[in-house]
Amino acid sequence: MESLAQKTEIKLLAYIKDHQLMPGDRLPGEPQLAKTLHVGRSTLREVIRALSAKKVLEVKRGAGTFILSKDIYGDDPLGFATVKDRIQLTKNLVDIRYLLEPTMASLAAQKASPAEIDTLQRLHLAINQLIKEGNEAHLTLDKEFHLTIAAASKNVALLRLIPVINNSIDLYGEFTAKREINNTGRHHQDILQAITEGDSQGAYDAMLIHMAHNRERLNRYLVDLENTTKGERHDNQSNTQ
Incomplete structure (x- = not known):
C-alpha cells in the first residue's frame, strides 16, 4: 500500500512532466502547489525533502523550489510511475x-x-x-x-x-x-x-x-x-x- 507521501510524489512528478518543466524552472509556491495536488502542506514538504535528497529538486531559501535534474524519474525515465x-x-x-x-x-x-x-x-x-x-x-x-x-x-x-x-x-x-x-x-x-x-x-x-x-x-x-x-x-x- 502506497503512503500518502508516495502518492503525492508520483503526482508531483506527473505535474512536472505535464507542465514540461525543465532544470532551473521554479515550482509554484507551497500554498498553490498543495492546493493543486490536493494535499496538506506538511505532506508536500515531506515530498519536496525526499525529491531534494534524490537531487530532483533544490530548495533555495527565500527564492523557492527549483527543478534540479532533467532526469526527473531517476530509474523510471519513461515515467511509468505516474x-x-x-x-x-x-x-x-x-x-x-x-x-x-x-x-x-x-x-x-x-x-x-x-x-x-x-x-x-x-x-x-x-x-x-x-x-x-x-x-x-x-x-x-x-x-x-x-x-x-x-x-x-x-x-x-x-x-x-x-x-x-x-x-x-x-x-x-x-x-x-x-x-x-x-x-x-x-x-x-x-x-x-x-x-x-x-x-x-x-x-x-x-x-x-x-x-x-x-x-x-x-x-x-x-x-x-x-x-x-x-x-x-x-x-x-x-x-x-
Missing part, C-alpha cells in the same frame, strides 16, 4: 516484452560472446537452485538473465529498454504461481541451448514460448483477481442488505 492503472500497465509491459525479447534472443544467438554464454549458464543454474529452495531471490536473477541476453544482442536500445520494463512490472512476483515456476527453468534451458549453439531461429522460438507463457500466466492471474474482487463486492453488498 500511470495510475498498475494492472493495465503491467499487461502492456508484458505485451512489449512479448514483441521485443524473441528478437533480442535471436540476436544474442548470433552475437553472444563466450563470457556472456558462461554468465547465462551460471545464472540458469543459480535460478534453478533458488527455485528448488523456494527462495524468491530467483526473480532478481531472472531479470539479470534477461538483461544478459539483452547485452549479448549488442543492441544498445534493447539493453536500455529491458531493465526499465522489468523494473516497472511490480506485479510480476504476484502472478508467478509456485506450481508453474518450474516452467521457467525449462524455458531458460531451451533459450540458453539455442544461444549456445548459435541457433538464431531456435532462440527466437524458445523466447517466444517463454514470453507467451508469461503473458498467459498473467492473464489467468488477473482473471482470478477480478473474480475474487467481484466475490468480495458481492459479499459486502449482501452484508449491507
Whole structure:
C-alpha cells in the first residue's frame, strides 16, 4: 500500500512532466502547489525533502523550489510511475516484452560472446537452485538473465529498454504461481541451448514460448483477481442488505 507521501510524489512528478518543466524552472509556491495536488502542506514538504535528497529538486531559501535534474524519474525515465492503472500497465509491459525479447534472443544467438554464454549458464543454474529452495531471490536473477541476453544482442536500445520494463512490472512476483515456476527453468534451458549453439531461429522460438507463457500466466492471474474482487463486492453488498 502506497503512503500518502508516495502518492503525492508520483503526482508531483506527473505535474512536472505535464507542465514540461525543465532544470532551473521554479515550482509554484507551497500554498498553490498543495492546493493543486490536493494535499496538506506538511505532506508536500515531506515530498519536496525526499525529491531534494534524490537531487530532483533544490530548495533555495527565500527564492523557492527549483527543478534540479532533467532526469526527473531517476530509474523510471519513461515515467511509468505516474500511470495510475498498475494492472493495465503491467499487461502492456508484458505485451512489449512479448514483441521485443524473441528478437533480442535471436540476436544474442548470433552475437553472444563466450563470457556472456558462461554468465547465462551460471545464472540458469543459480535460478534453478533458488527455485528448488523456494527462495524468491530467483526473480532478481531472472531479470539479470534477461538483461544478459539483452547485452549479448549488442543492441544498445534493447539493453536500455529491458531493465526499465522489468523494473516497472511490480506485479510480476504476484502472478508467478509456485506450481508453474518450474516452467521457467525449462524455458531458460531451451533459450540458453539455442544461444549456445548459435541457433538464431531456435532462440527466437524458445523466447517466444517463454514470453507467451508469461503473458498467459498473467492473464489467468488477473482473471482470478477480478473474480475474487467481484466475490468480495458481492459479499459486502449482501452484508449491507
